[in-house]
Amino acid sequence: xxxxxxxxxxxxxxxxxxxxxxxxxxxxxxxxxxxxxxxxxxxxxxxxxxxxxxxxxxxxxxxxxxxxxxxxxxxxxxxxxxxxxxxxxxxxxxxxxxxxxxxxxxxxxxxxxxxxxxxxxxxxxxxxxxxxxxxxxxxxxxxxxxxxxxxxxxxxxxxxxxxxxxxxxxxxxxxxxxxxxxxxxxxxxxxxxxxxxxxxxxxxxxxxxxxxxxxxxxxxxxxxxxxxxxxxxxxxxxxxxxxxxxxxxxxxxxxxxxxxxxxxxxxxxxxxxxxxxxxxxxxxxxxxxxxxxxxxxxxxxxxxxxxxxxxxxxxxxx
Amino acid sequence: xxxxxxxxxxxxxxxxxxxxxxxxxxxxxxxxxxxxxxxxxxxxxxxxxxxxxxxxxxxxxxxxxxxxxxxxxxxxxxxxxxxxxxxxxxxxxxxxxxxxxxxxxxxxxxxxxxxxxxxxxxxxxxxxxxxxxxxxxxxxxxxxxxxxxxxxxxxxxxxxxxxxxxxxxxxxxxxxxxxxxxxxxxxxxxxxxxxxxxxxxxxxxxxxxxxxxxxxxxxxxxxxxxxxxxxxxxxxxxxxxxxxxxxxxxxxxxxxxxxxxxxxxxxxxxxxxxxxxxxxxxxxxxxxxxxxxxxxxxxxxxxxxxxxxxxxxxxxxxxxxxxxxxxxxxxxxxxxxxxxxxxxxxxxxxxxxxxxxxxxxxxxxxxxxxxxxxxxxxxxxxxxxxxxxxxxxxxxxxxxxxxxxxxxxxxxxxxxxxxxxxxxxxxxxxxxxxxxxxxxxxxxxxxxxxxxxxxxxxxxxxxxxxxxxxxxxxxxxxxxxxxxxxxxxxxxxxxxxxxxxxxxxxxxxxxxxxxxxxxxxxxxxxxxxxxxxxxxxxxxxxxxxxxxx
Numbered sequence: 001x002x003x004x005x006x007x008x009x010x011x012x013x014x015x016x017x018x019x020x021x022x023x024x025x026x027x028x029x030x031x032x033x034x035x036x037x038x039x040x041x042x043x044x045x046x047x048x049x050x051x052x053x054x055x056x057x058x059x060x061x062x063x064x065x066x067x068x069x070x071x072x073x074x075x076x077x078x079x080x081x082x083x084x085x086x087x088x089x090x091x092x093x094x095x096x097x098x099x100x101x102x103x104x105x106x107x108x109x110x111x112x113x114x115x116x117x118x119x120x121x122x123x124x125x126x127x128x129x130x131x132x133x134x135x136x137x138x139x140x141x142x143x144x145x146x147x148x149x150x151x152x153x154x155x156x157x158x159x160x161x162x163x164x165x166x167x168x169x170x171x172x173x174x175x176x177x178x179x180x181x182x183x184x185x186x187x188x189x190x191x192x193x194x195x196x197x198x199x200x201x202x203x204x205x206x207x208x209x210x211x212x213x214x215x216x217x218x219x220x221x222x223x224x225x226x227x228x229x230x231x232x233x234x235x236x237x238x239x240x241x242x243x244x245x246x247x248x249x250x251x252x253x254x255x256x257x258x259x260x261x262x263x264x265x266x267x268x269x270x271x272x273x274x275x276x277x278x279x280x281x282x283x284x285x286x287x288x289x290x291x292x293x294x295x296x297x298x299x300x301x302x303x304x305x306x307x308x309x310x311x312x313x314x315x316x317x318x
Numbered sequence: 319x320x321x322x323x324x325x326x327x328x329x330x331x332x333x334x335x336x337x338x339x340x341x342x343x344x345x346x347x348x349x350x351x352x353x354x355x356x357x358x359x360x361x362x363x364x365x366x367x368x369x370x371x372x373x374x375x376x377x378x379x380x381x382x383x384x385x386x387x388x389x390x391x392x393x394x395x396x397x398x399x400x401x402x403x404x405x406x407x408x409x410x411x412x413x414x415x416x417x418x419x420x421x422x423x424x425x426x427x428x429x430x431x432x433x434x435x436x437x438x439x440x441x442x443x444x445x446x447x448x449x450x451x452x453x454x455x456x457x458x459x460x461x462x463x464x465x466x467x468x469x470x471x472x473x474x475x476x477x478x479x480x481x482x483x484x485x486x487x488x489x490x491x492x493x494x495x496x497x498x499x500x501x502x503x504x505x506x507x508x509x510x511x512x513x514x515x516x517x518x519x520x521x522x523x524x525x526x527x528x529x530x531x532x533x534x535x536x537x538x539x540x541x542x543x544x545x546x547x548x549x550x551x552x553x554x555x556x557x558x559x560x561x562x563x564x565x566x567x568x569x570x571x572x573x574x575x576x577x578x579x580x581x582x583x584x585x586x587x588x589x590x591x592x593x594x595x596x597x598x599x600x601x602x603x604x605x606x607x608x609x610x611x612x613x614x615x616x617x618x619x620x621x622x623x624x625x626x627x628x629x630x631x632x633x634x635x636x637x638x639x640x641x642x643x644x645x646x647x648x649x650x651x652x653x654x655x656x657x658x659x660x661x662x663x664x665x666x667x668x669x670x671x672x673x674x675x676x677x678x679x680x681x682x683x684x685x686x687x688x689x690x691x692x693x694x695x696x697x698x699x700x701x702x703x704x705x706x707x708x709x710x711x712x713x714x715x716x717x718x719x720x721x722x723x724x725x726x727x728x729x730x731x732x733x734x735x736x737x738x739x740x741x742x743x744x745x746x747x748x749x750x751x752x753x754x755x756x757x758x759x760x761x762x763x764x765x766x767x768x769x770x771x772x773x774x775x776x777x778x779x780x781x782x783x784x785x786x787x788x789x790x791x792x793x794x795x796x797x798x799x800x801x802x803x804x805x806x807x808x809x810x811x812x813x814x815x816x817x818x819x820x821x822x823x824x825x826x827x828x829x830x831x832x833x834x835x836x837x838x839x840x841x842x843x844x845x846x847x848x849x850x851x852x853x854x855x856x857x858x859x860x861x862x863x864x865x866x867x
Contacts, residue, residue, distance in 0.1 A: 213430035221383055222417035235433040299758040312434055312479045 003317055015301040022293040025073075027068050030282050036060055040280050041084055057206040075290065082282040085276065090287050094272070098291065101169065101261075101268035104184055105253035113246055116196050120203025120242075121230050124211065127204075134203075139197035150262040151190045158186060169264035174291050187264045191257065202245040206238035213237070240307035247303035254299075255292045286301035326358035327535050328382055328500055334394030335377050335559070350376060351377050353391065356453060361505065364536045366550030366567070368582070370773035373746070374559040375539045379505045382537060383420045384412050385497070402500060417444035419807070421496035425508035427488035431480035437491055438476025445499040456498065463494035466531065467524045478652055484518035490524055496534055503530075511700045514636035514800060515844045522548060522846075523857050525558075534727060541773060543582055544846035546854040547571050555579050573849055575603045581775060583848065590785065591828045592810040598663075598792050599624035600761050601648070606657035608647045617643045619818045620652070624698040625762065625811075628792040632805040634828075634841070635815035641798045645764045648796070649683060679709045682755035686767035688747035692739045696752050698725070699735040705757040722751040727790075728783060745776035749783065756787065764796045769804055781807050802845045806830070814838050 039046065055061050059070070074081060081088035119139070123132040142150065159167040167168040169187050171180045210216065211234055219229045258270030265271075269288060276284035308314055335352035338663055352374040359365045367375040383393055386403050403414055421444065424430040431440055441463075442456035451459065457476070464472035467490040480488060489509055496504045499792050509525060510518040526549050540546045546553055546567075553570040555562040555578065563576045574580045579673065587742035601624060608618040618640050625631045633641045646652040648659060650670030659666040667673050682729045685691040694702055700738065702721045705714040712720055718735075725734055727751040739747055748768060755763050766786070785808060788795065797808055805812060805826075812829040814822040823830055843856055 041672065212428060214424060215383075215432040217387070217422070218422070218430045218434070218440075219443075220416070221385060221422045222447065223413040224417075224443075227414065229445075233432050233435075237432070310434075313481050316479050316717055318480060 003146070004308060005103040006312050007314065008305050011301050011308075012132075015291070015297050018227060018297050019294055023072060023290055023296070026289045026293070027071060030286055031064055033282070035281055037040065037084060040282065060173035071286070074183065075227055080287040082277065083281050083284050085281045085284075090284055093284075094269070094287060097267060097272045100266065101257070101270070103171075103180070103255055104187060104191070104266065104268060105250065105260075107181070107184060108188045108195070108253050109250050112192040112195050112249070113199065115192070116199035116246075117198045117242065119196070120207065121227070121235065122180075123200065123204045124207045124230050125227050126235070127208065127304055129154045132204075135200065139200050142193035145193070147194055147259045148263050149188055151260060154186055154189055155157070155263075156167050163288045167264070169266045171267070178196045182258075184266070187257075187260050187266055188264075190260055191253060195252060199242070199245055199249055203238070203242050210234045210237045218318045241308040243306045243310070244300075244303045247299045250300045251296045252283045324714070325398070327361045327400060328357075328359040328537070329401075330355065330357050330395065330672050331394065331398075331399040332356055332395040333378065333397065335381060336391060336393040337386075337792070340389075350393075352381075354395065355556070355559070355561050356395075357554060357561075357564070359508060359535050359537060359813060361502070362533045363552070364550040365539055366546035367539045367556060368546050368552040368553055369535060369556035369562075370541060370775060372558065372830075373556040375556050376507050377559075378556070378602050379537050379539045380508055382503065382505060383416050383422065384502050385416070389543040390697075413541065414448070416828075417501075418448045418499055419449065419501055419503065420503045421499065421501040423489075423492050423496045423504060423506045423509045424824075425511050426484055427492035427509075429481065430492060431488060433480055434475065436480075437478055437480065437483070437722040441476060441491065441498055443493040444578065458683070460494060460498055460567075463528070464491070464606065465526055467491075467494055469494075469518065477759065484517075486513050486521055488514060489521050493521075493525055493528060497528055497534065500534075501531070502535060504534055504536045506536055508540050510822075511540065511542070515802070515846075516636055516840055517857065518545075519853070525549065526737060526853065527602055528610070542846065543571065544848040544852075545628060547848055547850060548846065555582065568850060570847045571850070590807050590809070593629055595825075596626050596628075598626070598810065600627045601625045601796070602660040602687060603644075603648065604658050604660070606644075606647055606654045606659065608643060608652055608654040610643075610652070612852060617818050618647060620657070621647075621815075621818075621820055622657075622819060623813050623823060625794045627761065627794055628788060629810040630788065630795040630797050630808050632797045632799060632809035632812045633815060634802065634805055636798060636800060640818040641800075641815055642766055643818075645683070645798055648764060661767065663773065675709070679705075679758045680761040681764070682758050682762070683764045683766065684748070684751050684755050684768045686770050688751045689739065691751055692747065694739050695736070697735065698737050698739075698742075701739075701750060702753045702757055705754060709758050720757070724757055727756065727787065728753045744772055745779060746782055748772065751782075751784065752787070754770040756791065756793075759791075760793055762794045762796060764798070766798045767800070770799065770801065775803070778807075784808065802842065816843065 035056070036062055038058060039052050042050055042054060059067065066145075071081070078091060080094065082088065083090050083093065104253050114140065126132045145161045155167050158164045165185050167186070168181060169183045172181050176185065207230060211230075216229060216233060219233045224232075254269075257268065258265070258274055261268045261270040262274065269291070273288040332354045333352055333356065334350065334354055336348055336350050338346050338348050340346050344353070350605040355374070355378060357365065367378060369375050377386070378794065380386065380398065381397060386392065390444060392405065399419055401413060404411065407415070428746070431437065438457060438460060442453065442458045444533060445451050445456040445459070446453060460476060461472050464475045469475045469487055469490055475483075475491070480766060484720065495510065497847060506525065510521050515520060522545065531548070538546055538550050550567050552565065553567050555570065555576070557578055563570065563574065563579050565575075570579060571583060574583055575790065576646065603623050606621045607616050608616055609616050620638075621644060623631060623633075633642050633644060643652060647654050650666070650668065650673055653668040653670075658668070661677065664676060699718065699721050702724055703712075703717050704716050706720050721735060722732070725731060730746065731750055734742075734746070739750070742750065769780050781804065784795065795808070809826045811825050812823070813820045814829065814837065822835055823840045830842070841857075
């Protein structure tokens, strides 16, 4: 078997194992909360008999291990259970929400990743000169600003001062693609500002590290232009560290955008999660936790795989 | 047609080069690396630049492309290439010069090729960037050069990645890369220094033929006079950034005018009379077979050698022959699978963990890279004092006195105890490492290529010191090296290793006397000799022999 296939298979297997471990943690964590689902449904004033009957009905009297495997078995068949608060299928609810979150994350990534890498290349090209300092200064300023502050500032500027966008980013299925894009413009901008600095700085640092190599000198002595050297000779060797940071930020775009969703009233996973935490809707919280973990692990495995593929020693063994 | 007048191709006048260094906590210092050197290279001629490290030879070589490494800059003088002052062309002018009129072959081709790109793409890159030829023409030319330089499967060689070919092949590929854009001048910066002696001879011949066939001019930079004598028409000797002597190759090696040149010429002629055998060996290695965990091949196969007290056993062979693995097996870092080692009459545990403190003390090691073998944040006194504390429990004034004694022994005297490794020269660092190993009062010191990273004259000083210390302390050396001149200068007995086996072993006088086995013959005849025409003789001799077979 080609060693790359073996390595990738190993990574995938490890990722699945990790996901299994996370599911145990999530289940155990919610299990440790005081009270149980029956208590949550019936409220503080419920009688002992009512509680016992409901527990019997929901199978809550069975040992935790049995319930864990029932829960896990359901998930493997695509059944995430029903929400306590509104008795709806969690899977269908989450399906729509996850789609929205991925839509927002995708566009934020589509703007921020090329921009961050491009700015990183430029910062290296003009290192320690004013373009480098400007790029670093501005991106560091935007990352230092809390998302909600950046969100409200942009909202003030672009919806109140200059009426370009709508302050509410809620999207519906009935909207056209262009309308949707227009609606999410503001949250995309905020997210870009938040993730830009990290990826840009890492690109800059990784390429600068490579720029010390002897083959960069070879390229200079061939009479190549500085930007050609950086893009053609330095960047391909800096992909592995850059990809890892890019993936971390993509994971953040999916998992960590609660604040932005709330600020712009965007119907994504984050808002859904926060709503149901306040309602103590344990099955929903569990499902969201598991999906976030899967996204996080999945993206990191993807980063690993790209790092492996970017290494010519692994791709083309002797 | 380029410039047709009789002006020299490269004309450097009164070149001054400076570098600014930024020592931590101090003001930046400006040092002068090259003090007014002038030289010319005619079309199609080869000028050898020779000198020890710090002589400024690479700096001068790179100045012909107006390139300075790190904080190095050209601060005075003029550089003309094809009659044009290259300092006046601006960044655009320099890009036109580099990779088109002047190209460069570095010491380490392995580091100078981009690991992420196929060889062909890199070899033809300069030709394409400068618009010198079409892609298909450039590829055809590259294949032709691969063939001329003796690379295997020249048609498909370029499809490989740098890590897929050997060091010697990469060095030839880099020569092809330099010749591909049909430059007027190639700067060869120690192109064979990193290669094994048996590989060096092939690469040297390939470079020489390529220079002859393409009519390109060259600056050939090296610290090895015997090597440069084979390829250059003229030689310039440099020291401390100044010219010492400049003449034809014949004049420099046969009738040197300056003392320094004479010292360089004679540095190879040291001989060491072997000591008579004295009976019981201090170390007996018996049938040791070892392999690394990840590779299912025996790196050492049934190796048996012994060393007598106060004697030196030189282990020679090319890279990958198992020399350093033998050292790792003896020190216990790589426990052998079979075989045993008897040290001072007691059987050593194969595994490091099973050895006594006494075993550890009596068996010390010195490494090739003195820089990385010392903690950069410890002073010389701490470094040398550590084994004194660890093995003998010396403390305070007593320890300091002993440290000073050791410093005197390595001829470094007062004032060094409080210095940090970064404040020492390469030779001084290696001396401190020697003192550290001596501090343990060992019976045997394993010296792994301890002079390979040093300049010839400095290396000679280290060898002399080791021999003196051996006389005083009666310590035995297991001396690992690939350099046969070093072997002649220090060994009492020799083990020649090839592919993990000892192919020839015995007292020095026997091993170095004919009749030879095939490998030892190849190894010995590959060592460059300091005379004109040596390279052609050896190549002609080998061709004849292979035709005879």
